[in-house]
Amino acid sequence: MHASERRIQTFLLDTNVFVAAIKNPGRETGTLRFLLELIQNEEMLLVGNEYWVEEMLRYAEEFHSQTAASLVAAVLNRTRVVRVGSNFVSICARSMSTNDPADILHAATCLQERAILITNDKHFNQIRDEHVIEVWSITRAIKSGVSTIQAKDRHKE
16 A cells, blocks of 8 residues: 555544553553554544643643653644534534533534544443444554554555
8 A cells, every 4th residue: 555545544532541541550551552652653643622632631630640741742742633613513412412512522523523533431322323423442442543554554565
């Protein structure tokens, strides 16, 4: 496969991905490895929104560790923060089982940017089941994730 033919994937990482990666900083979990690989892979794009940035910073602060601070800085550095159109918010609000504005905005960000949402939050099941946005669990992301995509690209070149 030629570089110009590669399919660039865009992801929005729900904050529970960050929490799962950092909650046991002494252990190198699959989620932490996935997140580190994702940050380093220039073939993957990350998107977020203003609520997402606030949530990420709040969680990094709550962990009171250099690892959390460094990881969130790396994630934020690789993430394109977008302003989401109200039409996307309206569409997603109709397919969500929560009224949490942050969750609705995360879904709307994915719809607008054609991004895959990676989360273990059940609030996104309905919008996933209605095929409004693509939602992957953390486990699916790890199994289908960056290292797998990199390996496929190496074999096709």
